[in-house]
Amino acid sequence: MNLVVKPYEKFDNMAKERINSYLSRKGIPANYRVYRAQRNYGDLTFDFQRSGFVPERDEIISLSDDLLAFNPAGKFVNAVYRDGPFSSEVLTSAMDGDLFLFQKKDGKVLVEHTSANPTGPLHIGRVRNSIIGDTIARLLKKFGFDVKTEYYVNDIGTQVEALLLATELFKDLNYTEAYQKIFQNFDQYKDEVEKMMLRAESGDEEFIRKSTEKLKMYLSDVLSDLSRLSIEFDMFIWESRFILDGSVRDVLSKLGPVLKDENGAKYIDFGEGKIYLTRSNGTSVYFTRDVAHHIMKNNQFQRSIDVLGEDHREHFRKLKYVLDFFGIKGVEGVFYSFITTKQGRMSTRRGNVVYVRDFIDEAVERAREEIISRRRDLSEDELDDISKKIGAAAVRYNIIKYSLEKPVTFDWSEALNFEGDAAPFVMYSYARARSILSKVDVQGDINFSFTKEEAPLLRMIALYPEVVEDAVTHIKPERIPRYAFDLASSFNQFYRDCDVLGSGDNKGRRVEIVKAFSRTMEEVFDILGIKPSDKI
Numbered sequence: 001m002n003l004v005v006k007p008y009e010k011f012d013n014m015a016k017e018r019i020n021s022y023l024s025r026k027g028i029p030a031n032y033r034v035y036r037a038q039r040n041y042g043d044l045t046f047d048f049q050r051s052g053f054v055p056e057r058d059e060i061i062s063l064s065d066d067l068l069a070f071n072p073a074g075k076f077v078n079a080v081y082r083d084g085p086f087s088s089e090v091l092t093s094a095m096d097g098d099l100f101l102f103q104k105k106d107g108k109v110l111v112e113h114t115s116a117n118p119t120g121p122l123h124i125g126r127v128r129n130s131i132i133g134d135t136i137a138r139l140l141k142k143f144g145f146d147v148k149t150e151y152y153v154n155d156i157g158t159q160v161e162a163l164l165l166a167t168e169l170f171k172d173l174n175y176t177e178a179y180q181k182i183f184q185n186f187d188q189y190k191d192e193v194e195k196m197m198l199r200a201e202s203g204d205e206e207f208i209r210k211s212t213e214k215l216k217m218y219l220s221d222v223l224s225d226l227s228r229l230s231i232e233f234d235m236f237i238w239e240s241r242f243i244l245d246g247s248v249r250d251v252l253s254k255l256g257p258v259l260k261d262e263n264g265a266k267y268i269d270f271g272e273g274k275i276y277l278t279r280s281n282g283t284s285v286y287f288t289r290d291v292a293h294h295i296m297k298n299n300q301f302q303r304s305i306d307v308l309g310e311d312h313r314e315h316f317r318k319l320k321y322v323l324d325f326f327g328i329k330g331v332e333g334v335f336y337s338f339i340t341t342k343q344g345r346m347s348t349r350r351g352n353v354v355y356v357r358d359f360i361d362e363a364v365e366r367a368r369e370e371i372i373s374r375r376r377d378l379s380e381d382e383l384d385d386i387s388k389k390i391g392a393a394a395v396r397y398n399i400i401k402y403s404l405e406k407p408v409t410f411d412w413s414e415a416l417n418f419e420g421d422a423a424p425f426v427m428y429s430y431a432r433a434r435s436i437l438s439k440v441d442v443q444g445d446i447n448f449s450f451t452k453e454e455a456p457l458l459r460m461i462a463l464y465p466e467v468v469e470d471a472v473t474h475i476k477p478e479r480i481p482r483y484a485f486d487l488a489s490s491f492n493q494f495y496r497d498c499d500v501l502g503s504g505d506n507k508g509r510r511v512e513i514v515k516a517f518s519r520t521m522e523e524v525f526d527i528l529g530i531k532p533s534d535k536i
Contacts, residue, residue, distance in 0.1 A: 004098035007089040007462045008043070011068060015044050015079040018063045018070070028053055036466075042071060042078035043086075043459075049075050087450040090458040091509070094516035099464060100523055102144040107302030109145045111137040114226070114233075114307075115152040118219040119163045120176040122226065122356045128339050128408065131399050131529075133307040134231045135477040136334065138527045143472045148234040148301070152293060155208070155215050155240050157286055161196040163218070164211055165189060175218055200240065201283035208240045225356045229392050230529040237296075239289050247292035248284045252277060255325060268322065275318050287315070291322050298328045305332045305475075310405075334475055336404040359410075364391030366416055370424070371536070378535065386533050390416070390424055393530040397423035400528065401481040421485045423530060429488035430521045431536040433514050436500050438534070446508040453497040454513060460490040461520050468527070484524045491517050 005013075012034075020030050031051035037043055048055065053075070060072040069080045093099040113133020116126050133149065141147045154160060166178035169189075173181065182189050199207045223233075242248050252259070252266065255277065259266045264280035277288045297304040308316060316333040323331060368387035371378070378386070398415035402408050418424045450458075463483065471479040494517075500510040525532050 004093075004101055006099060006465045007086060007093050008466060010089060011079075011081045011086060012044055015046075015068055015070075015081075018068075019046055019077065019079075022059065022063060037078050041073075042080040043068075044079040046077040046079070047075070048077070083452055083455040084448075084450050086462075087455055087458045088448050090462040091448075091512055091516060094461060094519060095512055099461070099516075100519065102142065102465070102468070105144045105146070107146070108300070109140055109147045109303045109305065110150055110235075110297055110301040111140070111147060111305045112150040112152055112297075112307065113137075114222070114231075115150075115154070116222060117154045117157070117159050117163075118215050118222060119159050119179050120218075120221075120355075122222045124354050124356055124359050124410070125339050127226075127229070127356045127359075127395075128336055128399050129307050129309065130226055130231050131229065131396050132334065132336055132404065132477060134229075134529055135396075135400050135480070135527065136305065136307065136475065138529060139468065139471055139477055139480065142523070142527050143468055149232075150235040150237055150297075151233045153215070153219060153236055153238045154286075155212055155238050156197070156200045156243075156289070157239075158193060158197065160211070160215070161193045161200065162186070162189070164214060165192055165196060167214065198281065198283060201243065203243045205244065208244065212238060212240070225360070228357075228360050228388075229396055230531065237293065239286075239293070242289045242292035242296075243284065247296065248288055251288055251292050251295070252284070255322070258325065270318060270321060275322060287318070287322075290315075290319060294319065294323055294328065294331055295326060298323075298326075298330060301330075303330050303332070305334055307334050307336070310335050310337050332475075334404065337407040339399070339408045339410060360391060360395060362412075363394050363415070364388055366412055367391040367394065367424070370416055370418065374418075375536075382535055386536060389531045389533050390427060390536070393423035393427060393528075396529055397426070397481050397484075400477055403476075403478050421481075424536070426481075426484045426488045426521070427530070427532055428536045429491050430518065430525070430532050431534055432495060433491060433518045433521070434534040436514050437511070437518065439501055440511055446512060447505050448509065450509070451498070451506070454494065454510070457490045457494040457513065457517060460487050461516050464520050464523065480524060480527050484521070484528065487517070487521060487524065491521075 016034065019032075023030050029051070031048070031053070033047040033050065035045055035047070037045040055072050055075075055077050057072045060070045060077055063070045067082055067085050069082065071078045071080060090099070111133055113136075114122075114126070114130040116122055116129075122130070137147050137149045162182045163175065163179045166182040167175050170178035170181055182193075186193075196207075200211065226232075255268065258268055259277065260269065262274075264282070265276055266278040267274040267276045275287065276285055277291075278284055294304065306316065313333075313335060320331065323329075364387050367390035368383060371383060371386055371390070375383075394415040398410060399408060401421065414420070415422055416424055418428055467479055467483040471477060494513070498506075498510055500507065500514060503510055522532065
């Protein structure tokens, strides 16, 4: 329950009370479904299909008054909230800030995302993970949860040891080129890589310390690229810690009664297959360390969300199965499909990658060209600032707007569209509102006699808390950019139909409507990780 009753919530409750009172008088159970009405039908629909009850038309219409009207349609009743009272409620709620408040939620939430091996700069095939995870974390924070974000740093394993070996053998190459050189002839270096893995997995503290120092430098490349997309982390957890602090040993000990042996390797039966926890030499595998990692999460957080590519579903299913032995239930997986290129999936090992840094540079340059074609009055500093903001926003928006399960092929013309469902269009609408507000000198009294042209935008603004709650409840971050586009479109219609600065007695009210739109869009931008500009 929210701290403050929102406009739709207030009117929905009134509509439900009247329908329930009507049904009670007739001795009919309140057996109906209720949901937001389709556009042009009203604001709230009461669906009596399951009950078989057909509301009597005149009786339903008689429930109407100056606040709301009821329109029966067969086994449906649509409630319509009168423009004047509802618009007044929305604007008042936005002006005092209640519209944007959410009750603080109990429990701490951890969102783990990205967690890419620090074997090279991040490529765009992995950045969808980062954008989804960061947006989910921002969304949960906005809704009132205490949220932390985590990067799980894999500092043990074939890829990591290959990188460390490569940087020793090929010091004249940068670390990415050296890493790719190892994998081009991996059989030649396989034995040495396995020796290094054995040292790490056996808990060789000096070896792990030196490895960590080097990996931190490479990790900084990833973090630097992500910071350009406004993505930061609260926690960095290194995989090796679970060997060094005895957590892996504890996991194996507690699973002892269900462990089975296969030539020295330990495993657990899993349906028709097996889940291996150690190798025949007694060292732990990645999976075992991940179990220890999630036990740590469970000890510190009430809810844990892992953002994972669709190819990790089986790993996560096995992880949940093993965590059940420890009574751990609060672990959730959010899965997404990949971004592909015309050449197919990207791989740092093979070298057929598009790095995030180059991708952002391209976005910024394309944004710059577009802005120059529209604005000749900007200084070089202003042009640089706006280009960076639009470029980063275009990347984030055009990736997060798709359903998680849908593959994404990035389209520059779509991502940098100033006229459609893209970050530039949404940001330009906000800049237009800020331009209006910059020209307001002295604001007069506010006249609450609303016009019909103002109602659609205020109704869209009123949906903000519902959209946030819906996106949180179903973990659907893509609903936020969809709302941003609808909100911006409604504002542009308002801008065309409603003069603001020269509207006489309507000026004070319309200025407040523009302020309400700006504030709502700022809240949306914060969730999307977009830095707005007043001068697009």
